[in-house]
Amino acid sequence: MRKKSTRKSNSRFRLFRLVIFAGLIMTLAFIFLVSTLGNQKFGGLHKLVLETTGPVQEVVTSGVNYLLSFKQGYLEVLGVREENKRLWKELKECRALLHKSREAMATNARLKKLLAFKDAADFPVVTASVIGKDPSMWFRSLIIDAGTNSGVVKGSPVANSEGIIGQVITASPSYSKVLLAIAPSSAIDVLLQKSRVRGVLKGSGKLTYRLEYVLKTVEIEEGDVVVTAGYGGMFPTGMPVGVVSKVIRKRRGMFHEIEVTPSVDYKTLENVFVLQRNESAVDE
Known part of the structure; x- marks a missing residue:
């Protein structure tokens, strides 16, 4: 019984203290309000209340300012992020446009060379595009989109503005297969342009x-130009074939060992010319 009465007394005492504290706070607040609204003179009580509530107001104001600053910074970060996305999009579009422009310029330059070659040729030619390649070493070849319907026949020479590429080995109505001059099974009669000495140009299977x-x-030196000889009517005389890049002089044997670099870049072939021949010149 004593314990219960003690607990009740403690609870009443706490409640009493709470009421007293709340009353004190309300009294101070009322006095502060009245003194603020009614009298502009700062009394001792007013100063006491001001000293009590000032730090609290300072903390609250700092917190509000921090939240406002954080909100502003967050909004600025979002704006920068959106601006960054927009700039990246514009950069990608500019890069794509630049790539298209460069490709158009390269295509234009290549077609200008082909047109100049066609205009300067003394024989009819058929323009064709490369649509396939056979990478095997012995039968290095190309597939082009021109065939017998365009006047292409077996044995027709194939070239571009840079020089000889090879010859047609089979033709269908719309397509043809071209054996490249770098194939080991290829052989072309050629001349050294400077000395007019004849030789046979064979492919190495490489470039x-x-x-x-x-x-x-x-007498032969590196840099000497090699051109077609025109024997047998296969290729016209004087078409560029390549340049001597290496001469190996051995004690034994009758002939030089000569390496020739092609005038044609076989890695970048896209468009070619097929030199038209008469049917009577075709070897069955």
């Missing part, structure tokens, strides 16, 4: 030629 059957008595 070079071998010039064979040139006697050691012939």
Whole structure:
């Protein structure tokens, strides 16, 4: 019983203290309000209340200012992020436009060379595009989109503005297969442009030629130009084939070992010309 009465007494005492504290706070607040609204003179009580509530107001004001500053910074970050996305989009569009412009300029330059070659040629030609490649070493070849319907026949020489590419080995109505001059099974009669000495140009299976059957008595140097000889009517005379890039002089044997770099860039072939021939010139 004593414990219960003690607990009740403690609860009443706490409640009493709470009421007294609340009353004191309300009294101070009332006095502060009245003194603020009614009298502009600062009394001692007013100063006491001001000293009591000032730090609280300072903390509240700082907190509000911090929240406002954080909100402003967050909005600015969002704006920068959106601006960044917009700029990246514009940059991608500019890069795509620049790529298209460069591709258009390269295509224009290539087509200008082809047109100049076609206008300067003394023989009819058929324009064709490369649509496929055979990478095998022995039968390096191309597939082009021109065939017998366009006047292309087996044995027709194929070239571009840079020089000889190869010859047609089979043709259908709309397509043809071209054996490249760099294929080991290819052989072309050629001349050294400077000395007019004849030789046979054979493919190496790589991006070079071998010039064979040139006697050691012939003076030959790196940089000498090699052109078609025109024998047999296969290729016109004087078309560029390549440039001598290496001469190996051995003690034994009758002939030089000569490496020739093609005048044609076989890695970037896109458009070619097929030189038209008469049916009587076609070898069955």
